Amino acid sequence: MPRPRIVIVGAGFAGYTAARRLTRIARGRAEIVLLNPTDYFLYLPLLPEVATGLLEPRRISVPLTLPGVRVLLGHAGAFDLEARTVEWADPEGRRGVIGYHRLVLALGSVNKLLPVPGVTEYAHGFRGIAEALYLRDHLTRQIELAAQSDDPLERQARCTFVVAGAGYTGTEVAAQGALFTAALAAGRSLSPRWLILDTSDRVLPTLDPRLSRTAAEVLRHRGVRVLTGTGVANAGSDAVRLSNGESVPTKTLVWCVGVRPEPLVAGLGLATRDGRLVVDEFLNVPGRPDVFACGDAAAVPDVMHPGALTGMTAQHAVRQGRLVAGNVAASYGQGRRRPYRHRDLGFVVDLGGWSAAADPFGVPLGGAAAKAVTRGYHLMSMPGNRVRVAADWMLDGMLSRQPVQLGLIRGSAVPLAAEPD
Numbered sequence: 001m002p003r004p005r006i007v008i009v010g011a012g013f014a015g016y017t018a019a020r021r022l023t024r025i026a027r028g029r030a031e032i033v034l035l036n037p038t039d040y041f042l043y044l045p046l047l048p049e050v051a052t053g054l055l056e057p058r059r060i061s062v063p064l065t066l067p068g069v070r071v072l073l074g075h076a077g078a079f080d081l082e083a084r085t086v087e088w089a090d091p092e093g094r095r096g097v098i099g100y101h102r103l104v105l106a107l108g109s110v111n112k113l114l115p116v117p118g119v120t121e122y123a124h125g126f127r128g129i130a131e132a133l134y135l136r137d138h139l140t141r142q143i144e145l146a147a148q149s150d151d152p153l154e155r156q157a158r159c160t161f162v163v164a165g166a167g168y169t170g171t172e173v174a175a176q177g178a179l180f181t182a183a184l185a186a187g188r189s190l191s192p193r194w195l196i197l198d199t200s201d202r203v204l205p206t207l208d209p210r211l212s213r214t215a216a217e218v219l220r221h222r223g224v225r226v227l228t229g230t231g232v233a234n235a236g237s238d239a240v241r242l243s244n245g246e247s248v249p250t251k252t253l254v255w256c257v258g259v260r261p262e263p264l265v266a267g268l269g270l271a272t273r274d275g276r277l278v279v280d281e282f283l284n285v286p287g288r289p290d291v292f293a294c295g296d297a298a299a300v301p302d303v304m305h306p307g308a309l310t311g312m313t314a315q316h317a318v319r320q321g322r323l324v325a326g327n328v329a330a331s332y333g334q335g336r337r338r339p340y341r342h343r344d345l346g347f348v349v350d351l352g353g354w355s356a357a358a359d360p361f362g363v364p365l366g367g368a369a370a371k372a373v374t375r376g377y378h379l380m381s382m383p384g385n386r387v388r389v390a391a392d393w394m395l396d397g398m399l400s401r402q403p404v405q406l407g408l409i410r411g412s413a414v415p416l417a418a419e420p421d
């Protein structure tokens with residue numbers, strides 16, 4: 001009898017963890033295929049450190065070299081759930097079809113858009129390496145062009161940076177970005193200004209209010225203007241108009257309003273909730289015993305909060321990836337399948353410098369203690385590259401960041417994708 005083939009689509013937090021765990025369980029008795037457009041797993045929580053010149057991009061890109069896992073470099077395009085096949089295309093456009101006995105969908109999410117005029121044209125998202133590299137160059141270039149301009153209005157616009165969305169991503173970008181541009185502007189008689197806005201009534205609206213207070217204090221201390229209860233009314237090439245009527249001259253709008261599930265999920269012909277693929281507590285698609293889903297793309301019931309779905313976080317994705325591996329094995333009679341349960345271990349938000357906000361096991365921390373917990377947590381959570389990351393952190397403590405923009409990523413290369421009709 002041929003070995004069963006398990007195809008995992010997406011090598012993010014959920015898919016990478018599932019593949020790694022499955023190889024340990026299967027020990028060669030199953031063929032494990034990991035289909036992903038890149039040859040690396042991206043550790044997204046450290047992306048703000050790439051955008052602000054602290055980490056080089058390869059530090060957070062962990063190669064997909066998992067013993068016992070066959071990596072297919074490509075993008076899944078279509079699924080035939082009756083024939084049990086996945087159509088995919090490699091990075092050079094060549095197409096292939098692969099059959100499966102079990103399918104694990106771990107497709108993740110993409111930037112969320114709101115129907116705000118000008119945003120698709122003038123805002124940039126923050127969801128991948130290209131966007132982080134673009135932002136690093138863009139920030140550096142704005143300071144350099146402001147320094148060489150004699151026009152005070154242009155200088156002011158170039159030195160004003162607007163972040164829409166004060167979730168953990170937007171808050172980290174604004175807090176770390178303010179430090180980065182302050183260092184770039186030093187000795188140039190420029191005063192960079194950052195503004196972060198959110199329609200809710202506090203920064204970090206989904207986290208413990210004590211973390212919000214710590215983060216808001218750090219932001220204010222760095223001169224970042226925090227505008228709650230405020231959104232973007234429209235965006236242009238030289239200014240952003242806010243929902244309170246204010247017009248902010250700027251060349252920078254970083255769009256961090258959140259994410260939505262990978263749109264491919266909607267085309268599967270399966271039930272969805274909030275755009276996420278409906279699964280039961282065993283991460284199994286109802287009526288499809290051979291199809292599983294996990295991570296941001298899956299609507300996993302939150303048994304701790306009946307009626308709710310688990311959040312779109314790396315912590316959930318990793319734990320679900322681990323569980324799905326066990327449940328796939330159980331579908332072959334190895335072990336017992338288990339429902340997804342979780343205990344909140346807390347959250348970490350790196351604010352740059354010696355600041356962070358964290359609540360490990362519910363204990364709220366700020367300052368250097370939170371920073372130590374945050375960095376320790378990231379090092380432990382990364383599946384590879386730990387020494388390289390720690391070395392970059394050490395170097396950053398001793399050397400100044402390099403004020404150079406390589407210009408490899410143009411703004412047009414990192415558009416905010418249009419929302420589907």
Ligand SMILES: Cc1cc2nc3c(=O)[nH]c(=O)nc-3n(C[C@H](O)[C@H](O)[C@H](O)COP(=O)(O)OP(=O)(O)OC[C@H]3O[C@@H](n4cnc5c(N)ncnc54)[C@H](O)[C@@H]3O)c2cc1C
Nearest residue numbers: 010012013014044045076107108295296312313314315317
């Ligand atoms: C900037 C940023 C910072 C974050 N910080 C934190 C944090 O500090 N803590 C936290 O808990 N969470 C954080 N998150 C959220 C967290 O990263 C996500 O919840 C997590 O990545 C979800 O894991 P996933 O495996 O579902 O998706 P992902 O990690 O996004 O992985 C999805 C994978 O699927 C691949 N894929 C997509 N489409 C296809 C296709 N058609 N075919 C093949 N492969 C495909 C993608 O390329 C990707 O490799 C952050 C997110 C961002 C964007």
